[in-house]
Amino acid sequence: MSEVKMEDIVSLAKRRGFVYQGSEIYGGLSGTWDYGPLGVSLKRNIMNLWWDMFVDSRDDMYGVDAAILMNQKVWQASGHVDTFTDPLVECGECKSRFREDQIDTSKCLNCGKEGSFSEARQFNMMFKTNVGPVDDESSVSYLRPETAQGIFTNYRNIVDSFYPDLPFGVGQVGKAFRNEISPRDFVFRSREFEQMEIEYFVHPGNWEESFEHWRQQVWEWLKALGLPEDKVHELEVPEEDRAHYSKRTIDFEFDYPIGRKELLGLAYRTDFDLMNIQNSAGKSMEYTIKGTNEKFVPHVIEPSFGVERALMAVLVSSYREDEQNGEKRVFLALPHHLAPVKYCVSPLLKNKPELVEKAREVYQALKKKHGNVMWDDNGNIGKRYRRQDEIGTPYCVVIDFDSLEDNTVTIRDRDTTEQKRVTISEITE
Ligand code: ATP
Numbered sequence: 001m002s003e004v005k006m007e008d009i010v011s012l013a014k015r016r017g018f019v020y021q022g023s024e025i026y027g028g029l030s031g032t033w034d035y036g037p038l039g040v041s042l043k044r045n046i047m048n049l050w051w052d053m054f055v056d057s058r059d060d061m062y063g064v065d066a067a068i069l070m071n072q073k074v075w076q077a078s079g080h081v082d083t084f085t086d087p088l089v090e091c092g093e094c095k096s097r098f099r100e101d102q103i104d105t106s107k108c109l110n111c112g113k114e115g116s117f118s119e120a121r122q123f124n125m126m127f128k129t130n131v132g133p134v135d136d137e138s139s140v141s142y143l144r145p146e147t148a149q150g151i152f153t154n155y156r157n158i159v160d161s162f163y164p165d166l167p168f169g170v171g172q173v174g175k176a177f178r179n180e181i182s183p184r185d186f187v188f189r190s191r192e193f194e195q196m197e198i199e200y201f202v203h204p205g206n207w208e209e210s211f212e213h214w215r216q217q218v219w220e221w222l223k224a225l226g227l228p229e230d231k232v233h234e235l236e237v238p239e240e241d242r243a244h245y246s247k248r249t250i251d252f253e254f255d256y257p258i259g260r261k262e263l264l265g266l267a268y269r270t271d272f273d274l275m276n277i278q279n280s281a282g283k284s285m286e287y288t289i290k291g292t293n294e295k296f297v298p299h300v301i302e303p304s305f306g307v308e309r310a311l312m313a314v315l316v317s318s319y320r321e322d323e324q325n326g327e328k329r330v331f332l333a334l335p336h337h338l339a340p341v342k343y344c345v346s347p348l349l350k351n352k353p354e355l356v357e358k359a360r361e362v363y364q365a366l367k368k369k370h371g372n373v374m375w376d377d378n379g380n381i382g383k384r385y386r387r388q389d390e391i392g393t394p395y396c397v398v399i400d401f402d403s404l405e406d407n408t409v410t411i412r413d414r415d416t417t418e419q420k421r422v423t424i425s426e427i428t429e
Helices: 006-015 037-056 072-077 148-152 155-162 204-224 272-281 307-318 353-370 381-391 401-406 424-428
Strands: 019-021 033-035 061-063 069-071 085-090 097-099 121-124 128-130 140-143 168-177 192-202 232-236 248-256 259-270 299-306 319-324 327-332 343-347 373-375 395-399 408-413 419-423
Touching: 006 019, 006 307, 006 319, 006 327, 033 037, 037 061, 037 168, 037 192, 037 204, 037 307, 069 072, 069 140, 072 140, 072 272, 148 168, 148 192, 148 272, 192 204, 192 307, 204 248, 204 259, 204 299, 232 259, 248 307, 259 272, 259 307, 272 299, 299 307, 307 319, 327 381, 343 353, 343 381, 353 373, 353 395, 353 401, 353 424, 381 395, 401 408, 408 424, 419 424
Parallel strands: 061 168, 343 373, 343 395
Antiparallel strands: 019 033, 085 097, 085 121, 128 140, 168 192, 192 299, 232 248, 248 259, 259 299, 319 327, 395 408, 408 419
């Protein structure tokens, strides 16, 4: 089919209850998004898949869930207070503000005035707040702009509680906040978003091996999301474009409808963060190899995944249009393990109590087995199928009069639209 358009994704997401504009009822709040019932389910499926792959199923990984508000010293030591900035320019004519590196600065995008932009100034992207009732410098804190620091600040605790062998990693999933100058492109660049990050602690001499390991793991992740391999591209980030802490970075970019853009990053952060903590907190971050006297501050490989950008890539790559019986059909060919609803169950007719009763039995049994199963008895069967296709439900099950006689049902496949007759026990046991 032809290329997917961004407006198709945004409109389906809103119409079917995946993603709504944040605070929409009051005219919105730029850069914020609310997840509806299907969006939250898809998002959780992505986050749970990640946790399962990278934390629960590995012997060398630990999970944490650190506080979003942290002592301001964290952000001073990490360099975020001084350097977590983007270059901001302002139009002298209409006062619109833009991120300099994202626009052509010869002409204002808003009012069209030529040569109206100011010199760029560095704008810090952290949201500042005060903790407690006193509003002074000592109470300043920030909403975390990355989850990583919540891992680094707990590194010592985890080493002391679990005595892990090196290499080992710590994973965290949670909200991050950045006061982006120009939030845009649906959830791609939000001011409040969700990250899934791993800090993998290694012997300094072995960083390349671990970097390669995580590069492969990233590809496994992309496969598990069902993204087409030819839409993902590795970009070796040149030194001048790398974050202040990184000695090597690969951006994994995805061909979104808005262009080829960063989906996730893999960085070698050296011992930058642990050394900063050691120096500023005055506590040793050294690791001692068991049974030896060899001591050093571990180096770090960081795969950093964004939930929203993954969700957007999943929606884009599963969006399909085809024709069924002369009518256009839209469907989401979501991988089954990510689909928000696994089965939809309907009685053929909703005014026949015996059909409804039997359908309820099947519904309960499927719900017990698969969790997220939907009941739909609105409109005719064709309309029900269209609705389920649009939200990516892999199977629709219909209970009819034959079901009462022989315990079989019709099951329809989302992708092929083929219908088969199966026994109830085949799908519920
Ligand atoms: P960009 O260059 O696009 O601003 P970045 O390089 O600053 O992104 P990182 O600091 O490497 O991003 O953050 C790690 C991951 O967090 C990104 O790969 C992305 O998936 C996600 N992420 C970062 N900023 C945002 C945002 N504003 N909205 C949604 N996701 C984001």
